[in-house]
Every structure is written in C-alpha cells, then in structure tokens.
Amino acid sequence: NAGVTQTPKFQVLKTGQSMTLQCAQDMNHNSMYWYRQDPGMGLRLIYYSASEGTTDKGEVPNGYNVSRLNKREFSLRLESAAPSQTSVYFCASSESTSGRVRETQYFGPGTRLLVL
Amino acid sequence: AQSVTQLDSQVPVFEEAPVELRCNYSSSVSVYLFWYVQYPNQGLQLLLKYLSGSTLVKGINGFEAEFNKSQTSFHLRKPSVHISDTAEYFCAVRGENAGGTSYGKLTFGQGTILTVHP
Numbered sequence: 102n103a104g105v106t107q108t109p110k111f112q113v114l115k116t117g118q119s120m121t122l123q124c125a126q127d128m129n130h131n132s133m134y135w136y137r138q139d140p141g142m143g144l145r146l147i148y149y150s151a152s153e154g155t156t157d158k159g160e161v162p163n164g165y166n167v168s169r170l171n172k173r174e175f176s177l178r179l180e181s182a183a184p185s186q187t188s189v190y191f192c193a194s195s196e197s198t199s200g201r202v203r204e205t206q207y208f209g210p211g212t213r214l215l216v217l
Numbered sequence: 218a219q220s221v222t223q224l225d226s227q228v229p230v231f232e233e234a235p236v237e238l239r240c241n242y243s244s245s246v247s248v249y250l251f252w253y254v255q256y257p258n259q260g261l262q263l264l265l266k267y268l269s270g271s272t273l274v275k276g277i278n279g280f281e282a283e284f285n286k287s288q289t290s291f292h293l294r295k296p297s298v299h300i301s302d303t304a305e306y307f308c309a310v311r312g313e314n315a316g317g318t319s320y321g322k323l324t325f326g327q328g329t330i331l332t333v334h335p
Contacts, residue, residue, distance in 0.1 A: 105260075134323075141226065143307060143325035144261075159322065191260060205251070206323055208260040 103127055105209035107192050113215045114182045122177040122212050124192030132195045133175035134159075134206065135167060137188040144191065150175055182216045189213050219244035219312045223326035231334050232300055238293040238329045240308030250291040251309040251323070252282055261307065267291065278302065303333045 105126045114120055126133065131152045136144040136159075146159030148167040156167050164186060166178045175194075179186060190213075193206040224239040242248060249268050253261040265276025272284040282293045291308060308326040 141327055143221075143223075143327045145325075146322055149322065193261075205263050205266060208253075208262070210260040 105192055105194055105207055107190075107209040107212050109212060110210070111213045113217065114179075115217050116183060118182050119178070119180050120182065120214075121179075122190055122192075122214075123174070124176065124209060125174045126192075126194040126207070127173065128194060128196075128207065129172070130194040130196050130207075131172070133169065134193040134195075135165075135175070135177045136191045136193065137161065137186075138191060138211075139188050147177065147190075182214075184216045187214060187216045219246075219248065219310050219324050221308050221310050221324055221326035223306075223308055223329045225329050226327065227330045227332065229332045229334060230298055233297050235296050236294065236298050236302075236331065238306050238308075238331065240291045240293065240326060242289050242291065242308070242310045244289075244310060244312045246312040249311045250282075250284060251311075252276065252280070252291070252293050253307045253309060253325075254278075255305045255307065255328075257304070264293070264306070298331070298333050300333050300335060302331060305330050 108123045134149040135147040138144050145161050147165050150156045150169040153172045168176045189211045191211050192209040195204045195206045220243050222241045230236045251266045252264040254264050255261050264280050265274045267274045267284045275281045280295050284291050305328045307328050309323050311323050
C-alpha cells in the first residue's frame with residue numbers, strides 16, 4: 102500500500118515549456134486534490150476532483166489544467182510554464198463519502214518544480 | 218469563507234522544553250481542524266484532528282491540541298520536544314454548512330517552522 106505517489110520528484114523547465122505532473126493513489130479514495138506550496142503562504146488549492154469524472158477550480162487555478170483519468174489518477178498540466186509557477190506541488194486524496202467533509206486528506210511526497 | 222492564521226512563523230526551542238504552536242481560525246460554519254507536520258523534503262503527515270467531542274485531542278509523537286470555540290483557536294502543544302520534532306507545522310480547517318452536505322475545502326495556515334536546539 103503505497104498511499105499517494107507523485108512523479109516526477111524534481112523538474113526544471115524553461116519558460117513556455119509544458120509538462121504534466123502525475124499523481125496516483127491506491128487507497129480507493131473518491132476525492133483528489135492538487136496544491137502548491139510557496140514560502141510563507143502555506144498550501145493553496147489549485148484544483149480538486151470530488152469524484153471520478155468531476156473537477157473544480159480551487160484558489161489558484163490560472164495557468165493549470167487537470168485531468169481525472171480514473172479513480173486512481175489525477176494529473177496536473179502546465180501548458181506554458183512561467184517563473185511564477187516555481188513551487189512545490191502536492192497531490193492529496195481523501196475518502197469523502199456522501200459529501201461529508203470530516204475525512205483526512207493524505208498527501209504525496211511532492212514535486213519540486215523550477216521554471217527558469 | 219474560512220481562514221487560518223498561525224501566529225508565529227518560526228519557533229526556536231531547546232530540547233526537552235515545552236512548546237506551543239498557535240493557530241486561530243475564522244469560519245461562519247461548523248469547522249473541523251487539523252494539524253499537519255512536514256519534515257524536510259517530505260510531504261505532509263497528519264498529526265491530529267478535531268472533528269467533534271472532547272476538545273482536547275491527542276495525536277502522534279506526543280503532540281496534543283485543544284479546540285477553543287470561544288477563542289476560535291486550536292493551539293498545538295508538546296510538553297517536551299525532541300530534536301526529531303524539527304519540522305514545519307501547518308494548521309488547517311475545513312468547513313461544513315448546517316445541512317452537512319457542502320464540499321468543504323481544506324484551508325491551510327502559513328506554517329510554523331519549529332527548530333529544536335540541543
């Protein structure tokens with residue numbers, strides 16, 4: 102049981118390049134999330150997927166797109182990377198049964214992205 | 218809307234001393250409160266959570282937190298810290314409306330870096 106896994110662990114991009122961050126969970130969770138972490142700002146929600154087949158914008162969605170490929174996988178795409186997207190990206194998942202919000206979110210190890 | 222404020226960005230402390238990391242929240246609905254820990258170059262790990270019931274919540278690694286509704290606080294405490302507790306700690310809140318069916322997003326505080334010195 103690996104929990105939440107993310108690839109790659111590190112990435113360096115040039116401005117304007119594109120890339121996809123991958124996330125997978127093996128806990129049979131319904132909900133998945135993408136956050137970015139910047140110094141002094143905590144974690145901010147980029148996009149989330151309450152269940153397979155649905156995605157919604159979070160607090161900072163501009164410049165990103167997501168795909169909920171199936172129940173296990175939730176990817177984050179940067180179409181044209183900008184230096185402002187230099188950050189650490191975390192994927193998380195939670196059980197989220199019946200719309201209740203008491204469940205714990207479990208986090209992956211993160212992807213460190215540098216955009217030059 | 219909900220928000221979380223962690224009152225200290227950095228807390229230095231000596232080994233075996235007690236520590237308190239402060240967290241205040243604001244929300245117009247019922248809240249569920251969490252503390253996460255992030256060790257260097259790792260993801261976030263849940264320390265403890267308050268959902269309902271007893272306002273004193275015990276978590277892993279000897280940490281505990283007390284939910285104070287009147288002061289809208291959820292401070293994290295440990296009576297005696299260890300070098301291995303050096304990490305960044307995040308307080309987070311999720312809200313739920315009276316009907317219990319809204320999708321509450323997790324809102325994080327800015328983080329507190331705890332540094333334990335020998």
